Structures are given as C-alpha cells and as structure tokens.
Amino acid sequence: MTVSMTKLDRRAFLVGVAAAGGGLSLGFQIPFGATSFGAGTARAADGAPEINAWIVIRPDDSVVIRIARSEMGQGTLTGLAQLVAEELECDWSKVTTEFPTPGQNVARKRVWGNFSTGGSRGIRESNEYVRKGGAAAREMLIQAAANEWKVPVGECSAANSVVTHKPSGKTATYGKLAEAAAKLDPPKEITLKDVKDWKVAGKGLKRLDTRDKLNGKLVYGIDIKLPGMLTAAIRDCPVNGGKVTSFDAAKVTGMRGVKKVVQVGDSAVAVVADSFWNAKTAVAALPIVWDNGPGGKVSSESIGAMLKEGLDADQAYVGNKAGDAKAALAGAAKTVEAVYAYPFQNHATMEPMNATALYTDDKCEVWAPTQNGEAALATVAEASGLPVGKCEVYKMMLGGGFGRRGRSDYIQQAVLIARQIPGTPVKLLWTREEDMTHCSYHPVTQCKLTGGFDAAGNLTALHMRISGQSIAASLAPQLLQNGMDPVTFQGLNPGGPEGAFGYNIPNLLIDHAMRNTHLVAGFWRGVNTNHNAIYVECFMDELAQASGQDPLEFRRKLLKPKHLAVLNAVAEKAGYGKPPQGRYHGIAQIMGFGSYVAACAEVSVDAKGVLKIHRIVAGTDPGTAVNPAQIERQVCGSFVYGLSAMLYGECTVKDGAIEQTNFDSYNVMRIDEMPQVEAVLVPSGGFWGGVGEPTIAVAAPAVLNAIFAATGKRIQTFPLMNHDLKSA
C-alpha cells in the first residue's frame, strides 16, 4: 500500500498517524533517487543538492544525513547516521545530521517514512531503508564519476567520500560529484553490505551531538525564544476526566507580568505572562473550582481491590497457552502460589512537558520536544482547526522522552492557548508539579502465579494471571484485538519480536483480566516488560527454591536456546555462584523489543537492612549491534531507570489525584547508589533488536532475587523503600 499524504484529509491523517504511533507501520514506499520527487533536483536550505531524501552533499564534501526519528538521548541519531554512512562510503568526520520536519514529510508523501520514536524501534524498524538510501546515493555518485570520465562504472569504486577509477588513477570527491549525481536515476537493484564488512557501523563511535550539551548552547524545547513570545503556566484538573467549573480571572489579572487568563479545553486554565515565573505565580494564585467527576472517588486502595478481584475473575484474555494448565495444576504433586503487584510510575523526564505555538488565521506552527512528530502535527491540525498543509511542527531536542513524549497532550494545550492570542507565540511550560500529576503513568497491575510440579520435581504447569490496566485501552484503542491488548503480553508471547516467553513448560496459561482506571496508562521505558519480568523471574526463583534447585540450574532445564545463551553469558562473566564474601547473586532474563537480555546482580544487605547493589553484569543479544559503546550506555541508563522505580517509584492515588508532586516525594536514584554495570554484548546476527528498553526489565528482578539470596525475604510489592530488609 502506498499512502499519498498530500491527498489525505485531516481525519484520515489523524487516524493513520494514531495507528503508526501505536506501533503499526503505515505503508509507504521509500524512493531512493532525487528525481523521484518530481521535476528538478531537490535542495537543502543552503542550496546544496540532495542525492536522495536522506543525503545532502555540499561542495565542501560535508555530508548531511537526514534523521527521521527523534533523538532523546538514546543515541539513535548517531546509530542511524552510521548505517547511512556505512553504505554511502563517506568520510565519517564530515558527517552532520538534520531532522526533516513532519510537515515536509507530509508534503513529500512520507518520503522519510515513520517519525514515531518509541518501542526501541528507531533502528530496528528503519535500518533497511536508511541503509538502502545510503547505498543508492553511493551508486549514483560512482555513476556520476564514470559518466564524467567516460569509463565503465564497474571500474570505479568509492571509499571515504572519494570515487576512484583504478585503471587511470583518477579521483573525485563526493562534493564535486554531488550535482551530477543528484540528476541521475537511482539504481534499480540495491545490495546492502554484509555486516561483517562494516567499517563505520558496528563500531563504538562517539555520539555526533555531544559538544553543544557541554556549554549550554543546545536549544531544547524549553529554551526556545521567539520575538514577542509570551509564556504560559497551566493547571489542569488534578483528577483525570474532571472539568473546570469556574475560575476567577479578576483575582490575578493585575499581577505582575500577567497578560491573559484563558481556559484550555474543558479541564484546564492557563495564565499567559511575560515570563514563566510570573505566569506560574499567578496561576498558582488563581481560584479555580473543579468538578472532579467520577474519578474523584478513586484511591490506591479502591484500585488495589479492583485488581485483586481480577486475579480470580472468570473472564480473561489469553496471551499464551500450551497444554491444559488448570487441569495440570489440579493434578500436580505440589503447587506453589504467589501474588505480586506493581505500582504507577511517572516518567519524570528531566525537562518538563512544554510546547511553543504560534497561531494565525492561516497557519499554525509549533516548536516542541516530541517522540512522534507526525502525531504532533496531527494534533496541531486538530487543535487549530486548520488543514494539515497549513500546520508545521519543528522538533526540538528532547530533555528525555522515555515514552512520555509520544503523547501530544501538552502540544494540544499549547495550540489551544495560542489560538486565543493570534499572532503571538506562546510557550507553554509545565511546572514539575503539573508534570508529576498529569502523566500517562506506567500501568498498575497485580499478578497471581501458580506453578505445579510432578512427583519427580519437574515443573509441569504454570498459570500466570495478570490483572490490571491496558495501555492500548488508554492511549491506542486501535491496537485492541477483540478487546484484548496484545501489548500486555510483552515478553510473554508464544513468539515474535515483541518478546517470546523463554520457558518451555508443557502446560502454560498466561492471561489478562483487564481492569482500567480513570488514570491514563502510558508507554514508560520498558513498558509491560518491567512488571512482566519481575513477575516471571522472581517467581521462577520461588519455584527453584520450592524444588530445592539452584536458580540458574533450574532455568537451564527450561529455557529456550537464545534466552539461555544470554543468561549463560552473564552468569559466566559475573562468576555466578561464587560471589565475594558477604555478597549474593541473583539472576533474571527476558526477551523484549526484539532483543534477548539477562542480568546477574551482586548485592549485600547489612545488619541494619541497608541494601547495596555492588555490581550488575548485563547481557544483551540485539541480533545486530550498530554501536557497542552506545549500547553499553543504554544498558547503564536503563538500569538507573528500572532500579529507581524498584527502589523508590510509586505514584499513589487519593481522591482521584496523584499524591506525588516532585522529586521530594517521587525519589529517584542518584550517583551514590549506582552499581558498577558491566555490559556483555552477544549479538548473534540475523535480526535487529532494540536497545533503549530491553535491558531495563532485568535489573529489578535480578536485584530482587539477590536480595532473597541475601536475606530470605521475597519482595512482592513495590517500591522497596516500603520494606524493611533487616534480618528478623
């Protein structure tokens, strides 16, 4: 299917983008030659020719590689550029990057494909077509040289941004050939290099975007400055689904710097002022009467009770099934049962949500940090009431994303404010407090696990019942399949890239009793693998213990080969089973986002119950490793995120509202708690797995299993700060 975006009306675009944002790929064809876009050579803003949509080459030989995905720290910009550069055979030191805008993508029939950046999909989903873009451009540059020299193209080759004609020794740089190459048709056949021949990709190169992060020069969304710009601070109803009943603007209109008080949709009020501090001070002082709606009666306790009921409910969606687990459990020689629970988490990106909008009668422009530029554009069109062709989104650098910025709620608010002040750019910036209380939270779930052994001590049956929220039901209902949310089963699926369950158990039932709340559940780094890995991997330890087996030996009997290979690699590197005196090991594994991952944690717990996580060896098999140095950094970073949640993370609900409002009540890990992380990369080839998320899921269960080894305490509710690890 080819989708011509220019012909779509706004509604169709919104629906299409919503689907893409949720993880489905809209069909599109990537053209690889400049001439594919119509008459004449397409040019960059500075006039340099495009060889194709991905590559601009300037006369001075510098190469601009276009990056469609958002960079939020995960390194996708550098990795994607390496893949293009590898095929292009260009000089890496001459590479710079730029982000095409979502509006340009629409105008050019989605030439850059999907902009959505989530699910660790940046490289694993687009590697093939960006490499083809690089390879096609290389062939065109070689052809241009052959044409000029009037020699057979087969006698020419390219390396390091230079085309050489071997027999004559003639050379020409890419900068000299670019104009002619841009006029050629792209090659019909494109063959990609074998991974083993890579020279730029596959190497642990430094990031391309570091320098301006060291001196304050990099402009994040929050930093944007436009002539005449005003700043807005907002208060949305503390209870999701509630509304504004009334507000008393007169009380604050005379305050310093205040320009305007505006209602935003039916649930929020914003103060627009000359500076953020003045806007924030006034909006805090603004009397607002809320109608909290039915959500106002909800509490953590009421949610907990609802989830508990789901653990034994008759109706549940089946995500994975083999044999007859219920019958096998009924006939088992021995059964083990446990109930776990995982709380709401906030993304708490360091940069709070923000967006800047400029609305006039015939145009609406937005500057925003977003993980999904096209969904943002669709939101701008919807909120401004203008056609997509009259809207534009400029993607700003993100101060963290972690899934939060795939949603465009803050962009919608910015446009709704700007519409009420036409011609004036308005920057909407959330306070940390607004950000903490208006998240799309990591879903809450509980899980009951029942395992059954035969008389010989073999695990013959497992029933895993998850009860809780569905992200798809909250944010992407188009993903539901006959009511079932397949995303719930990440890491638990019978097969497939989104996470195959690793254990061979003859009688298996994994099902989900969907129980939704008034709070929005969202994609949070690692998504459902966070709790799924804790549930499965901590329970596997319980089963090993119940049958008197070592946790690693127990898993070795049950795990599928690729899952086991990574676990074995970390066990070996960590010296599993032989920790230093006073320290204890715990292990965990899972597959998620296309990659197989495992961890071995080494911890100690002192007499006062103080936990120290000394070291974690982390393994990942992402199939293909594009930049090992950045993968190591993602492993470390994902552990900080996952362990912060395990140690401290919990958003609780009172009277329908989230109680934690800032880092004093929603604590996160600092450097003093950072364990030594050693990454073991074991790419087994032949597939492309994700990097930013997969490893997050194994940090917590590995540590929890090590805590059990150290203390005999099995932690089943989170965060850990609610528990006393002191030996009894």
Next chain:
Amino acid sequence: MVSLNVNGKFYEADVDSRTPLLWALRDTIGLTGTKYGCGIAQCGACTVHIDGSASRSCSIPVSSVVGKEITTIEGLAPDGTLTKVQQAWLDNDVPQCGYCQSGMIMAVASLLKDKPKPTDADIDLVISNICRCGTYQQVREAIHAAANA
C-alpha cells in the same frame, strides 16, 4: 530592578526581587543553558556558581545575589574552549539527552575545585544531581578522568 553580575557582565533585570535566580537567568537575561528540573533544590539541573561555589539557582531569590559573582554554564569556559571537566565529558561521551549535564558539569567543576582528586566516596557525598537518562557511570569515569588530566 535588580542588578546582577553574570559571567563577568552586569545586567539590570526588571523582575520582582523574590524571583528565583534561575528564571531571571533564563527568561530575563536569556541564558538558557541553566535548566529547570524541579524548582525545589532537589535535582541540580539549575546549578550555577555563586562566588565560586555550586548553588541551586531555582531556590535562590535574585535579591540575595546582588553584588555576587554568578557563573553559568555559558561562562564556565571562554567561547570555543572547554574546561578540563567539559573535555572529560566529551572524551568519555557522557551526555545522553544532555538536559541535566549543565548542572552536573557545574557541580563537578565546583567539587574538583575543593577536592582536586576526589575518591568515589567524595563523589557519592557531593554529587546529588539527578540524571534520568542514567549517565552516572560515565559521569563517575569522567570525573576521575578530569581529575587526572
């Protein structure tokens, strides 16, 4: 009107005297390298130097820094150059999103002034900045690299 000495330049800032230094720097003076993360002295994203020592500018009213020397990330090194901390950050490829790193670098620069060769324990005690991307391991390596440079 408040008079502020930032990076060796004097600015007349037309703000209420209770305005936190962070917002005078960002919105009035236009130096946006200093970041907002929490507003309550918890995260360190807003760290600047006041008379040479690391301070969290979100929780300091402008009235209290009149007559003091304020240095922001933009003023740490002369244009186009890097201090040894920034160089170590570059060499060790520390930043991910980078948002916390202005504050992190300012905090580390101040640590190294007090303790030129900090131990891991010194680092743990002094550096309490939040990095949600989780660059702590690279931050620690880069601190030692800068100390040994």
